[in-house]
């Protein structure tokens with residue numbers, strides 16, 4: 001479902017030029033559970049951002065679900081992102097002035113504006129229930145713990161039922177108990193058929209994945 005062919009990513013120009021990815025070839029099948037590991041600055045986030053259609057390749061070809069992503073406009077890219085991809089980041093990126101329920105509803109408002117508010121609320125509640133955090137619905141982000149915030153961020157990432165879930169250091173700020181819980185959630189989402197790709201430097205997290213990709217200096221080893 002995911003194919004990168006000779007993909008390179010260069011940031012900046014001239015003296016400031018950084019080659020963050022160098023001639024990467026990668027194939028990921030539907031339903032895989034994958035970890036991407038590597039030291040800081042090796043290109044993990046760059047790779048994830050490209051897979052998540054947040055950023056474009058400098059050269060090479062990215063194919064997602066048989067679609068050539070290179071040729072898409074910004075508008076088409078954001079549509080693919082909203083419909084096919086769920087993104088989870090380390091710092092949760094919840095909006096402080098919105099309740100948990102409202103935070104989770106945002107992607108629905110973008111991707112499926114025609115659904116009624118009551119239907120959206122039902123979808124939000126069932127996502128919260130699935131992750132065991134229904135009781136947090138009317139709380140604000142500063143009223144919940146880090147482990148709870150990460151579960152909320154996962155609920156938000158899966159609300160549009162994306163085929164692919166991308167997580168960038170999702171357990172980077174969590175203690176062991178919460179890390180185990182989050183990894184289990186990803187395993188469950190994967191068991192339900194979703195492709196899950198987790199960037200992590202935690203070997204205990206990587207060990208729970210079916211395939212581990214190691215990246216060094218922009219090259220997949």
Ligand SMILES: Nc1ncnc2c1ncn2[C@@H]1O[C@H](COP(=O)(O)OP(=O)(O)O)[C@@H](O)[C@H]1O
Pocket residue numbers: 011012018019020038039040041042043044045046047
């Ligand atoms: N927006 C950017 N502008 C310039 N350089 C960047 C940018 N993002 C990342 N880089 C550089 O690209 C390289 C890879 O970064 P990144 O993908 O964030 O690595 P990782 O996630 O593995 O820590 C690093 O050298 C980093 O400094």
Ligand SMILES: [Mg+2]
Pocket residue numbers: 044045046168
């Ligand atoms: Mg990173």
